[in-house]
Amino acid sequence: MKRQLEExxxxxxxRLSSCRKLVVLTGAGVSRESGIPTFRExxxxxWANCDPERLATPQGFLADPALVWQWYDSRRKMxxxxxxxxxxxxxVELEKLVxxxxxxxxNVDGLHALAGSSDVIELHGSMKRxxxxxxxxxxxxxxxxxxxxxxxxxxxxxxPDVIWFGEALPEHALKxxxxxxxxxxxxxxxxxxxxxxxxxxxxxxxxxxGAFVVEINPETxxxxxxxxxxxxxxxxxxxxxxxxxxLKAQTKV
Ligand code: OAD
Numbered sequence: 001m002k003r004q005l006e007e008x009x010x011x012x013x014x015r016l017s018s019c020r021k022l023v024v025l026t027g028a029g030v031s032r033e034s035g036i037p038t039f040r041e042x043x044x045x046x047w048a049n050c051d052p053e054r055l056a057t058p059q060g061f062l063a064d065p066a067l068v069w070q071w072y073d074s075r076r077k078m079x080x081x082x083x084x085x086x087x088x089x090x091x092v093e094l095e096k097l098v099x100x101x102x103x104x105x106x107n108v109d110g111l112h113a114l115a116g117s118s119d120v121i122e123l124h125g126s127m128k129r130x131x132x133x134x135x136x137x138x139x140x141x142x143x144x145x146x147x148x149x150x151x152x153x154x155x156x157x158x159x160p161d162v163i164w165f166g167e168a169l170p171e172h173a174l175k176x177x178x179x180x181x182x183x184x185x186x187x188x189x190x191x192x193x194x195x196x197x198x199x200x201x202x203x204x205x206x207x208x209x210g211a212f213v214v215e216i217n218p219e220t221x222x223x224x225x226x227x228x229x230x231x232x233x234x235x236x237x238x239x240x241x242x243x244x245x246x247l248k249a250q251t252k253v
Contacts, residue, residue, distance in 0.1 A: 008229050009238075013245045015186055015212050021100040023184040024091060025202055026235075029191020029217060031109055033085040033236040036078070040193050056164045061133070065157055069149045072160045076127050077144050084115035087190070090239035092116040097246060104177040106192060106199050108162045121177050123169055123199055129161035174198060181206040190216045191235045194223040203227075216242075 016022070028038035039047045054060040054067065061068045092115050095101040102119045103112050108127045112120045130139045132152030139158055142150060149157040163169055177199075181187060187206035194200045200223070207213050207226045215227040216238045224230050231238045 005231065005233070005238075005241075008231055009242055009245050012214050012229055012231070012242055013249050016094075016098065016242075016246050017249060019098050019186045021180075021184045022094065022098045022102075022186045022188065023180045023202075023206065023211075024094075024101075024103045024188040024190060025181075025192060025199065026091075026103060026105045026107060026112070026190045027192025027199075028107060030087050030105075030235045031082075031085070031107055031111055032191065033087060033234055034082045034109075034111060036082055036109055036111075038191075038193075040195065052165060056162075057166055058133075058164055059166075061159060061164070066148045068159075070147060072127060072162075073144055073146065076160075079109055079127065080144075082109075082111070084111045085236045086240040087235035087238075088112055088115035088117070090236075090243035093243040093247065094239075095119075097243075097250060102180050104180065104199070104202065106196065108160075121173050121180070123163070123173055123177060125160070125162040125170070127160050127162060130158045131161045132156035133159050169198065177202060178205065181211075182209050184209075184211045187211045187213050188216065189213065189223050189227070190239065192217075192221070192223075194221040 032038055037044050037046050039045050042048060055071050088111050091103060095117060103117050104121045104123060105112055106124050108124050110126055110128050130142050131137060132154060134156035135154055137152050137154060139152060152158055181202040182205055184206045187203050189203045203213055203223050213227045214229045215223055216231045216235050218233055
C-alpha cells in the first residue's frame, strides 16, 4: 500500500471510530470488479456503445418495446452470472461496526443486498423487478429470454422497474436518502461519476450539514472538490482496506 494512501485510510479509520451515522452513496464503479460495465467510461461504458435515448427513456421504450426489453433481458441474464465483490462485502463488514449505516445506490443490479447489506435504498430501481407501463402495477417472476415485453393483467406492457432518463425517482426512496445524507456524520461516495441528479447532490447535502466526505474512485469527479479525503483506487481494494483497518483499530480498543 502506498504511504499516502495508508495515511489517508488511517484518517478515515479514526473518524469512523466516533461515527454515529455512516451513509454510503454507490454507483456503477462499485460493481465494476464484479464484471459489470459502468455507464460512462470510454470504450467499455454502456453508454459508449448503446444509445440511452433509445434504451433508457419512456419514449425509446414506446418506439421499440422489443429492443428495450431484449437489452434489459440480456443485462438481467448477465446478472445471474456475476457475484458481489470485496467492495460489496467490505460494506457489509462496515455495517456491523458502525451504529447507524445505510447504502444509497444508483445501481440496479441488487449486488449490495446479495452480499448481505441490510439497508439499501435503490434510487434508480432494480432490474430484477417489473411493473406495467401504464399503471405501475408491480409484477414478479418474469422469465428471462422473452423477445417482447409480456402483458400485465391490466393489458399494459411490462417494463423493468428502473428509472429512465426524464423520469422522477421513487418519492419515498429519494425522501429517505435525503434525510439520511442530511443526518450523516460521515458520507462515503463510491464509484460514481457524480454527473446524474439528484443522486449527485446528496454528498453536497451531507457536506453542507457538517459531514466528513470520503470519496473512493480511481478517477477524480466533480464530487472530489468537496471530499475531505479522496481514496484513489478501485472500490474492491480500497473498501476492503478501510474495513480491515477499522476492524483492526476496533479490536485493539
Ligand atoms: P458512471 O458510469 O457515470 O460512473 C462510474 C464511475 O465509477 C466513474 O467515476 C469511474 O471512474 C468509477 N469506477 C470505475 N471503476 C471503478 C472501480 N473499480 N471502483 C470504483 N470506482 C470505479 O456510473 P454512475 O455514476 O453510477 O442511471 O451513473 C449514474 C447513473 O447514470 C446510473 O445509475 C445510470 C446512468 O445513466 C440510469 O440509468 C437512470
